[in-house]
Amino acid sequence: MFDFSYRFQWAQAMRHLPRMLEGALVTLEIAILSLVVGIAIAVLLAVARDSKYIWLRAPATAWVEVARNTPALFQIYMAHFGLGSFGIYLSPYTALLAGIAFNNAGYLAETFRGALRAIPETQTRAGRSLGMGQAQTFRLIVMPQMFRVAFLPTTNQMVWAILMTSLGVTVGMATDLTGIVQNLNARTFRTFELFAIAAVLYYLIAKTVMLGAQLIAWRLFRY
Amino acid sequence: MIEIEKVYKSFGKLEVLKGIDLTVNKGEVVSIIGGSGSGKSTLLTCINGLEPIQSGRIRIDQTEVHARSTDLNKLRRKIGIVFQQFNAFPHLSVLDNVTLALRKVLGMSRREAEEIAVKQLEHVGLGDKLKVYPSRLSGGQQQRMAIARALAMSPKYMLFDEVTSALDPLLVGEVLDTLKMLAEEGMTMICVTHEMGFARDVSKRVAFFHQGVMAEIAPPDQLFGAPQHPETQKFLSKVR
Amino acid sequence: MFDTAMTWNDLMFMLRGAGVTLWITAIAVAGGTMLGVVFGVIRSSLSPWVTWPLAFVLDILRSVPLLIQLVLVNSFQAIAGWGWSPFTTSCVVLALYTAALVTEVVRGAVLAVPETTRRAARSLGMTWAQDQTQIVFPMALRVGLPSWINVTLGVMKDSALVLWLGIIELLRASQILVTRLQEPMFILMVAGAIYFVISFPIARLGERLEKRWREND
Numbered sequence: 001m002f003d004f005s006y007r008f009q010w011a012q013a014m015r016h017l018p019r020m021l022e023g024a025l026v027t028l029e030i031a032i033l034s035l036v037v038g039i040a041i042a043v044l045l046a047v048a049r050d051s052k053y054i055w056l057r058a059p060a061t062a063w064v065e066v067a068r069n070t071p072a073l074f075q076i077y078m079a080h081f082g083l084g085s086f087g088i089y090l091s092p093y094t095a096l097l098a099g100i101a102f103n104n105a106g107y108l109a110e111t112f113r114g115a116l117r118a119i120p121e122t123q124t125r126a127g128r129s130l131g132m133g134q135a136q137t138f139r140l141i142v143m144p145q146m147f148r149v150a151f152l153p154t155t156n157q158m159v160w161a162i163l164m165t166s167l168g169v170t171v172g173m174a175t176d177l178t179g180i181v182q183n184l185n186a187r188t189f190r191t192f193e194l195f196a197i198a199a200v201l202y203y204l205i206a207k208t209v210m211l212g213a214q215l216i217a218w219r220l221f222r223y
Numbered sequence: 224m225i226e227i228e229k230v231y232k233s234f235g236k237l238e239v240l241k242g243i244d245l246t247v248n249k250g251e252v253v254s255i256i257g258g259s260g261s262g263k264s265t266l267l268t269c270i271n272g273l274e275p276i277q278s279g280r281i282r283i284d285q286t287e288v289h290a291r292s293t294d295l296n297k298l299r300r301k302i303g304i305v306f307q308q309f310n311a312f313p314h315l316s317v318l319d320n321v322t323l324a325l326r327k328v329l330g331m332s333r334r335e336a337e338e339i340a341v342k343q344l345e346h347v348g349l350g351d352k353l354k355v356y357p358s359r360l361s362g363g364q365q366q367r368m369a370i371a372r373a374l375a376m377s378p379k380y381m382l383f384d385e386v387t388s389a390l391d392p393l394l395v396g397e398v399l400d401t402l403k404m405l406a407e408e409g410m411t412m413i414c415v416t417h418e419m420g421f422a423r424d425v426s427k428r429v430a431f432f433h434q435g436v437m438a439e440i441a442p443p444d445q446l447f448g449a450p451q452h453p454e455t456q457k458f459l460s461k462v463r
Numbered sequence: 464m465f466d467t468a469m470t471w472n473d474l475m476f477m478l479r480g481a482g483v484t485l486w487i488t489a490i491a492v493a494g495g496t497m498l499g500v501v502f503g504v505i506r507s508s509l510s511p512w513v514t515w516p517l518a519f520v521l522d523i524l525r526s527v528p529l530l531i532q533l534v535l536v537n538s539f540q541a542i543a544g545w546g547w548s549p550f551t552t553s554c555v556v557l558a559l560y561t562a563a564l565v566t567e568v569v570r571g572a573v574l575a576v577p578e579t580t581r582r583a584a585r586s587l588g589m590t591w592a593q594d595q596t597q598i599v600f601p602m603a604l605r606v607g608l609p610s611w612i613n614v615t616l617g618v619m620k621d622s623a624l625v626l627w628l629g630i631i632e633l634l635r636a637s638q639i640l641v642t643r644l645q646e647p648m649f650i651l652m653v654a655g656a657i658y659f660v661i662s663f664p665i666a667r668l669g670e671r672l673e674k675r676w677r678e679n680d
Contacts, residue, residue: 005544065659065663066655068662068666069658069662069666070620070658070662071623071634071658072620073623073624073626073634074623074651074655074658077634077637077651078651081647081651082648084648085646085647085648085649086648120308122306122308125306126306126312127312128273128299129271129302129303130324130328130372131296131297131299131300131328131376132296132327133296141312144314145314159526163526163529166530167528167530169530178528178530178531191538192535192538198531199523199531199532202526202527202528202531203526206526206527221314223315223357
């Protein structure tokens with residue numbers, strides 16, 4: 001079954017580990033940025049989706065449905081190739097970031113909307129009757145509780161964001177983990193060794209993020 | 224002074240308040256009793272402008288609550304309200320529950336706010352629970368915290384909406400004692416309540432609501448001793 | 464409204480790509496679901512002390528980007544001299560990935576069946592197999608089916624990645640047209656619309672099922 005005429009050259013591939021770790025940092029950077037941007041937009045989308053004004057509801061719904069019903073890779077293509085039709089040319093980095101943030105925002109908007117519905121209306125009433133304004137009540141009373149309910153799904157989205165960063169290579173991204181591995185591969189043809197190391201690194205990044213999220217949750221949600 | 228004149232309020236087709244007239248003077252304690260669905264709780268949320276009204280008017284110290292020009296956020300600082308559900312903010316410690324509005328609405332520094340909050344919490348007997356989160360408190364303690372939270376804003380009027388209804392019978396006493404203490408200190412209060420004994424002991428006047436109408440209002444001795452309205456008689460014979 | 468050089472033939476080219484997308488998805492989901500159900504039942508009925516190696520492997524499949532998995536398996540089959548086509552490789556990788564996701568769905572669904580219900584079934588004299596088929600399966604199906612629909616749609620969308628191995632599925636077909644016609648926005652919108660038309664109705668159906676079954680509880 002296994003007839004290896006191929007000699008695995010792990011040592012040679014491992015020499016590139018420092019460069020790959022640099023790429024891992026870029027991967028993490030894009031994932032974090034896309035999550036932060038995604039969360040900010042998702043809060044707005046979640047509120048807009050339950051708005052009584054159709055001109056707020058319609059675009060928010062469209063965003064959420066497109067983000068959830070088309071491939072992430074398609075969304076990245078749109079940012080990179082599609083916008084070219086309007087004379088907007090995003091670098092691979094920006095296009096990747098925009099595509100993942102778009103995707104994050106769409107998925108998280110639904111998560112947040114569900115979380116908002118789990119917070120009793122009486123909390124808002126209590127805030128308002130203390131003299132707080134509508135926006136103030138949302139920011140100080142509702143939002144912190146929403147983030148708690150939505151914390152675990154948000155962590156999962158963060159892991160997906162990390163996985164999605166690997167798609168950058170298809171639009172010419174060269175500095176993230178997959179991009180760097182792909183470039184090394186083109187020079188050395190040590191495909192299996194290089195991508196196996198990359199797989200281990202991705203796995204470690206994902207696990208570290210999950211662990212970090214648990215620490216944050218433990219620190220943040222003592223109640 | 225709280226002046227309520229000919230207030231009508233409906234939720235869709237359902238008429239909840241049908242022409243309520245009531246004036247509450249400074250330092251007065253008025254209790255409102257009546258069956259469920261009589262509109263008594265709704266009246267309270269109309270007084271602090273959480274609910275709009277269809278007609279009539281409510282004035283608080285000459286300010287009309289439902290006028291477009293009224294800054295409700297500012298007006299509400301004058302009126303504290305405590306609800307049946309305790310509405311503790313679960314993500315904040317007891318101390319922060321009380322300081323939040325002081326800091327964010329009145330713009331106090333954290334130190335000023337904490338000084339006031341500690342005083343109010345000690346006043347309602349929670350001086351030893353400052354750093355605790357609400358989920359660790361009993362229902363009675365949460366409700367007393369909610370009272371302290373409202374009192375910290377130094378309101379001129381306090382509205383209590385069935386504040387003991389969601390409590391275990393054993394915990395009712397500690398909350399009622401807090402209300403009595405407030406009444407003795409001269410706070411102007413409107414209490415919607417099912418506790419007849421409390422209404423009798425504390426109130427200057429007791430109002431009986433029936434199907435959106437104030438059927439009867441009188442000093443407690445009179446209302447409980449010799450009720451005039453047949454519905455009041457029926458209600459009182461049932462709750463006794 | 465749109466002035467485009469795209470022809471009827473080009474659209475057919477894209478639709479054939481969509482056919483490839485659906486075909487790969489069907490194979491991957493069919494294989495992945497069968498494996499996933501087996502793994503899920505194993506994971507939920509045996510002690511974690513026994514199943515940890517399986518859990519670990521499945522966790523890896525869920526934590527490593529699909530693109531990396533595709534490249535890895537593709538290069539491995541070349542090294543091992545199996546001579547798999549990119550299509551076979553894609554189906555195998557996606558099926559394993561699906562299996563990892565379905566395992567979690569099955570496990571969640573089985574765990575959602577209350578222990579008390581199962582005890583009631585066993586105390587009526589049902590055997591383990593009867594308990595599984597008569598009680599656990601129907602109840603778990605209600606919990607699991609909506610999630611399984613989501614997994615299926617997810618795999619359909621993720622299958623776009625197989626373009627990296629040179630398979631001309633929907634997105635790769637669109638990309639080829641973009642290069643030729645230089646109308647990226649229009650062509651990608653058509654591609655997006657095709658994905659949307661496939662995904663949206665099924666997603667809605669899943670939501671409706673989930674809602675109806677939750678209301679009946």
